[in-house]
Amino acid sequence: MTFPSPLSPAKSQMIGNNPQDQAFAEAVAEGMYKLDNAARGLGIEITEIRPNFARATMTVRDDMVNSHGICHGGMIFTLADTAFAYACNTANKSTVAMSCSISFIAPGKRSELLTAIAEERARQGRNGIFDITVTGEDGRTVAIFQGNSREIRGESVPGFDARR
Amino acid sequence: MTFPSPLSPAKSQMIGNNPQDQAFAEAVAEGMYKLDNAARGLGIEITEIRPNFARATMTVRDDMVNSHGICHGGMIFTLADTAFAYACNTANKSTVAMSCSISFIAPGKRSELLTAIAEERARQGRNGIFDITVTGEDGRTVAIFQGNSREIRGESVPGFDARR
C-alpha cells in the first residue's frame, strides 16, 4: 500500500466496516493521507498499515538537509511523527499527539530512504503510548521516538463513517 | 537580523573574533543558515541571535498542514529544533541534538506566524540543556520543547575560524 498511487479497484472492494479490521484501517489511512498536505509534500509514503501499526518512508531530499549536511532532525521527527499519527488513528477515532520524545542515534544521509515503524506499546483508556523506530537503508537505527497519544472527539477522517 | 536578506555592510563590519561576542554569534548563525537547506526551504527565519539564544519564526504554509487541518506536529518540532540548533552553536563549536522532547499545547493554525525562542537552561561540560517555547501570533503557547545537546568535534560552520 503506497498512497501516492490510488487504491486499485480490488483493494477498494476490501474496505470493511469493522474498526478492528485490516481493510478498515487501510481505508482510514488512505482518507487521512488525502488530507495530509505535509506528509505528501515531504514525499512521505505510508507503506504498511495494520490496526495500531504503521510503516512510513521518506527519501532525504536536498531541501531536507541542515547545516551539518545531514538530514535535519526535524525531518526525521516528522517522518516518525507521521508514522505515529497513522498508527494511532487506525480505528477512525481522532487521536492526537500529546507529547513525544526522540533520541538521535545516527545521521540520516542525503538521498537515503528512511523508514519509520510505529507500533502501540501501551494503552490506558483514551491514552496510548507508541514506539517508533527510524532506520536507514542499511538497517541501522537512525532515531528512537516515543509518543503519548490521546483520543479526542470526532473521527480521524471526518465523514468517513457516514460514507461507508 | 533576518537571514533571508543579506547582512547590511554596517553589520558585516561588526563581526567580532570573540566567541562570547554578539557579533561572533550572529556571524556563526549566518554561516549556518547559508548551509541550512531545510530551514530555508520551510521559510524559517532566524530573527534574533545572542550567545546561547535564538529566536526563529515560520509561517504555517498550506503544505505544512496535516489531516486534522492544523500545522503538522513535525513542522512545529522542526521550527523548535531549528531554534535549538542555532542557540547551541553560537560559539562555533559543532553541537548536535542528542535527544529532544516536545509537548503540544495548542494547535498551530494555517497561515499563522509561529515563533520559537530557544535558551540555555543548563550546561555540564560538553552537554547542554535548552528550553524552547513555540508561541502563536496571539502569544498563546503552542509547544514546549526541551533539547539535550552535545558538543562534538569541529566547527559549526566549517572554515569559519580560518576565514576571520
Added chain:
Amino acid sequence: MTFPSPLSPAKSQMIGNNPQDQAFAEAVAEGMYKLDNAARGLGIEITEIRPNFARATMTVRDDMVNSHGICHGGMIFTLADTAFAYACNTANKSTVAMSCSISFIAPGKRSELLTAIAEERARQGRNGIFDITVTGEDGRTVAIFQGNSREIRGESVPGFDARR
C-alpha cells in the same frame, strides 16, 4: 513552612477559602503531606508553597546512595516529582503526573541537602507542564525535570473543602 513541624496557631488562622490564595495553597499542601508516607519517609520537607509553585528539600542519606557512591537517580527523581506533585495540586483539584522526563547534570553527594523548585510552565485545560530544577548546596544544577500533569476528578486532599 516546613511540614515536619506543625503549623503555628498564627498560620492556622491564615487559612483561606479561595483556591487562588496563598493560605489555601499552604493548607492543601499541609493536608497532602500528612498522607504522603513516601515524602515523609525520605525526609523530604516542603519548604515553600505558592499557587502552582513548590520548593522541597531532601538530605542524601546513606540509604539513598547507589553503587556509584552517589545519590540514586531515583531519589533525585522522587524529590523533584514530590515538588511537582505539591505544585500542581495547590488548588485542591486532584492532579496526577502523566509523564515526566529528567536529565541528570551533576551527582548528588552523600549527606548533601538537595533542593527542588517546581513551577508551572504552561497550562491547557486540565493539562499542565511544570519545570522542576534540582540544585545542590553549592547552587549547582543537579537535575532538570519536566512533568506533564493532568487534573482528574476529586480533591487533592479528600474532604478538605468540606472541612473548611
Added chain:
Amino acid sequence: MTFPSPLSPAKSQMIGNNPQDQAFAEAVAEGMYKLDNAARGLGIEITEIRPNFARATMTVRDDMVNSHGICHGGMIFTLADTAFAYACNTANKSTVAMSCSISFIAPGKRSELLTAIAEERARQGRNGIFDITVTGEDGRTVAIFQGNSREIRGESVPGFDARR
C-alpha cells in the same frame, strides 16, 4: 538470582571472565548490589540478569505510598531506574543515566509486587537507549520508562576485573 541471599557455591564457580558471558554479567550485578544501599533499602531485588538485560522487583510498602494512597511515582521510577542501571552495566563498564522519561499508565497498589524489565533498545558508541516496562502482579502495565545511558570511565564495580 535474588541478591538479598548470597550466591550459592555452585553459582559462584560459574563466574566467568568474558564480558559477553552470563556468569560475568551476574557477578557484576552482584557486586553492584552490595554497594547499592538505595536498592537494598527499598527492598528491590534483582531477579534476572543477562547481558544488557535486567529484571527487578519491589513490593509497595506503606512507606512508599503518596497522598493519593498509591505508590509514589518516584518509587516506581526508582524501581525502573534500578533495572536500567543493572542492565546497562553488565559489561562492568561504568555507565550512567544521562536522561530518562517515564509515563505512568496505571497506579501501583499498596502491598503489590511490581516488576521492572530493562532491555537495550539501541546503542551507538558509548551511548545506549534502554526500554523499561513496569508491571503489576496482574500483568497490567504500570509504567513505561526509557533511559539514555552513557559509558564513562572506570568499572561498574571498582576493582572487579582485578579480583577475577
